[in-house]
Amino acid sequence: MTTAVAPILHVDDVTVRFGGVTAVSGVSLQVERGARWAVIGPNGAGKTTLFKTISGEVHPTTGRVHLFGADTSRSTPYKNAQSGLGRTYQVTELFQALTVEENLSIAAQARARSRFACWRPLRIKGWIDERITSVLDQLHLSAERHTVVSELSHGEQRQLEIALALATEPEILLLDEPAAGLSAAERRLMRDLVEGLSRDLTIVLIEHDMEIALELVDHVLVLDNGQVIAEGDPESIRADDRVQAVYLRSD
Amino acid sequence: MLRSLSLTARVKLGLAAAGIGLGVAAPYIFDRFVIGLISLALIAGLFAQSIDLLGGYAGLITLGHAGVSGTAAYGVGYMASKAGAGFTAQIAVGFLAGMTAALIFGVMAMRSDGVYFIMVTLAQGMIVWGLSIRLFRITGAENGLTGIPRPPAVELYWQYYYLTLVVVVLCWALLGIVVNSPFGTSLKGLRESETRMRMLGYNTTGQKLYVFLIAGFFATVSGILLVYLNGFISPSTVILAASAIGVLEAILGGIGTLVGPMIGAFIIVFVQNVVSIYVSRWPTLMGTLFIVVVLFARRGLVGAISDGWNKWLHRNDAPVSQEPVLTSSNRTAGP
Ligand SMILES: Nc1ncnc2c1ncn2[C@@H]1O[C@H](COP(=O)(O)OP(=O)(O)O)[C@@H](O)[C@H]1O
Ligand SMILES: [Mg+2]
Numbered sequence: 001m002t003t004a005v006a007p008i009l010h011v012d013d014v015t016v017r018f019g020g021v022t023a024v025s026g027v028s029l030q031v032e033r034g035a036r037w038a039v040i041g042p043n044g045a046g047k048t049t050l051f052k053t054i055s056g057e058v059h060p061t062t063g064r065v066h067l068f069g070a071d072t073s074r075s076t077p078y079k080n081a082q083s084g085l086g087r088t089y090q091v092t093e094l095f096q097a098l099t100v101e102e103n104l105s106i107a108a109q110a111r112a113r114s115r116f117a118c119w120r121p122l123r124i125k126g127w128i129d130e131r132i133t134s135v136l137d138q139l140h141l142s143a144e145r146h147t148v149v150s151e152l153s154h155g156e157q158r159q160l161e162i163a164l165a166l167a168t169e170p171e172i173l174l175l176d177e178p179a180a181g182l183s184a185a186e187r188r189l190m191r192d193l194v195e196g197l198s199r200d201l202t203i204v205l206i207e208h209d210m211e212i213a214l215e216l217v218d219h220v221l222v223l224d225n226g227q228v229i230a231e232g233d234p235e236s237i238r239a240d241d242r243v244q245a246v247y248l249r250s251d
Numbered sequence: 252m253l254r255s256l257s258l259t260a261r262v263k264l265g266l267a268a269a270g271i272g273l274g275v276a277a278p279y280i281f282d283r284f285v286i287g288l289i290s291l292a293l294i295a296g297l298f299a300q301s302i303d304l305l306g307g308y309a310g311l312i313t314l315g316h317a318g319v320s321g322t323a324a325y326g327v328g329y330m331a332s333k334a335g336a337g338f339t340a341q342i343a344v345g346f347l348a349g350m351t352a353a354l355i356f357g358v359m360a361m362r363s364d365g366v367y368f369i370m371v372t373l374a375q376g377m378i379v380w381g382l383s384i385r386l387f388r389i390t391g392a393e394n395g396l397t398g399i400p401r402p403p404a405v406e407l408y409w410q411y412y413y414l415t416l417v418v419v420v421l422c423w424a425l426l427g428i429v430v431n432s433p434f435g436t437s438l439k440g441l442r443e444s445e446t447r448m449r450m451l452g453y454n455t456t457g458q459k460l461y462v463f464l465i466a467g468f469f470a471t472v473s474g475i476l477l478v479y480l481n482g483f484i485s486p487s488t489v490i491l492a493a494s495a496i497g498v499l500e501a502i503l504g505g506i507g508t509l510v511g512p513m514i515g516a517f518i519i520v521f522v523q524n525v526v527s528i529y530v531s532r533w534p535t536l537m538g539t540l541f542i543v544v545v546l547f548a549r550r551g552l553v554g555a556i557s558d559g560w561n562k563w564l565h566r567n568d569a570p571v572s573q574e575p576v577l578t579s580s581n582r583t584a585g586p
Contacts, residue, residue: 055450057450076449077449077450078449078450078452078453078455081449081450081451081452086450087450089446089447093444093446093450094443094444094447095439095440095443095444095447096443097439097442097443098439098440098443102436103440105433105436106436106437106439106440106448107451109433109437110451110452110453114433115433115434115437115453116433116434116461117432117433117434118428118429118432118433118434118435118465119428119429119432120432120433121432122431122432122433122435122436164447164451165451168451168452
């Protein structure tokens with residue numbers, strides 16, 4: 001008998017209703033450790049809502065979510081983050097009045113006991129400094145370390161979105177449209193940055209742009225009106241008539 | 252050592268030294284009336300700093316903070332005038348009362364934010380005020396509690412002034428450590444985006460309770476200092492206006508700083524007590540001053556001064572605009 005390793009993320013028949021609106025309808029997926037998934041679909045398909053049920057920001061109306069093998073259907077974002085979930089936002093959600101370094105120091109200490117320390121000054125040194133330096137390097141932001149976030153370009157803010165999540169050293173990372181609002185050149189940079197992330201990190205990516213998404217992942221889930229209309233590897237998704245129809249309709 | 256500091260740091264250090272020097276020399280320069288006002292302003296400043304820790308740093312604006320400092324003051328007053336206890340017991344009960352109020356209020360408020368946080372704390376302040384009028388046996392209702400003597404070692408006005416100065420400067424230093432600590436930095440994150448803080452792994456509810464307790468500690472200290480300064484306590488110490496004035500002082504001086512609330516407190520205490528002698532419409536004057544600051548110096552007086560200072564520092568820099576320039580120094584190519 002082989003011991004089956006539990007998937008790092010298991011969404012089991014999840015439905016989310018907001019009043020009369022069914023945002024997510026009977027969605028299931030199983031993400032194995034180290035896998036890279038994309039969730040694609042037109043605007044309003046329910047992609048962000050699916051992310052929120054995984055992170056704990058929204059609780060499923062019916063169905064279950066399991067993270068790291070535990071039932072997290074009723075869990076909260078902070079508990080999920082403490083167990084190793086990272087998530088970025090479609091609409092930039094940064095500490096605008098603080099510097100890049102301050103942003104990252106808050107993120108780096110989020111899972112360390114030192115976050116409670118109020119009796120000594122914050123010193124960026126040792127492991128905190130190493131982690132900030134490494135994340136800045138990965139996201140090509142080293143030159144902006146001491147810049148106040150509100151003075152960064154939109155593209156740099158999108159890079160910092162990911163840097164912030166990475167600084168907590170998550171095991172699974174949910175990226176909600178990392179290329180939202182970027183120019184063609186910036187999108188290519190963003191694609192390369194996501195491509196270059198550690199292979200140990202499990203990634204689920206929401207991307208409206210099908211071409212970018214399909215280049216980055218090995219599994220794709222296509223949502224429309226809250227429902228899964230296709231699932232498979234990038235090749236089969238490209239060839240799928242129903243996916244083509246949905247994208248032709250929305251564009 | 253001094254030479255390794257920037258000009259700005261040296262000026263700040265100089266001002267701090269001058270401030271402390273003036274503070275020590277004050278009783279030799281000013282009369283009893285002025286020294287009393289300075290004592291009052293120092294205490295009001297500590298109270299406003301503690302409000303600013305919540306409002307300016309953590310983004311949690313409170314309108315009920317006098318409920319915390321006032322409960323501490325009533326604790327001292329009750330033990331002194333009703334229970335006839337010694338000073339150690341008076342101060343211990345004052346601390347216990349203030350911190351209990353902070354704990355209860357913190358638990359009530361920790362799940363809210365923004366306008367709801369203001370409303371919850373407003374209600375808390377009203378409850379304490381209501382109780383101060385109702386609980387006649389404990390609080391003396393409208394008459395308040397009178398005849399609260401100071402400990403013998405600090406009985407004289409100038410002795411009590413020095414005690415106040417030492418305690419306030421010490422608390423100021425402690426607050427300085429708190430706001431620059433890892434926890435203090437995370438408070439700024441809470442102010443900027445609670446959503447993001449939660450998603451990074453911060454229990455923001457716990458964070459709010461924690462900062463409420465720290466702010467409650469400093470409010471408690473200010474309440475205890477105040478009751479011994481005045482020698483009495485009455486419901487007017489815990490009315491809404493007492494909490495609101497603290498917020499105004501912080502905004503006037505500059506929120507998100509520690510020196511700002513102190514400067515704001517000095518201005519308001521002196522306007523209230525000195526200008527009011529000559530100008531009968533002093534509340535109008537104060538209102539006008541406040542509006543001018545809010546309109547023309549969004550970051551308060553400290554913000555305006557620091558902007559002016561930075562402008563002066565960089566007065567000889569090459570003029571910008573006209574041509575497109577690279578703004579970030581690290582993008583400038585070497586020769
Ligand atoms: N908090 C909410 N309350 C009501 N309706 C919502 C809420 N969040 C999302 N929706 C609705 O759910 C649907 C899916 O939204 P969303 O998950 O944001 O889609 P996507 O990310 O794929 O563009 C939309 O019709 C949206 O209007
Ligand atoms: Mg979305």
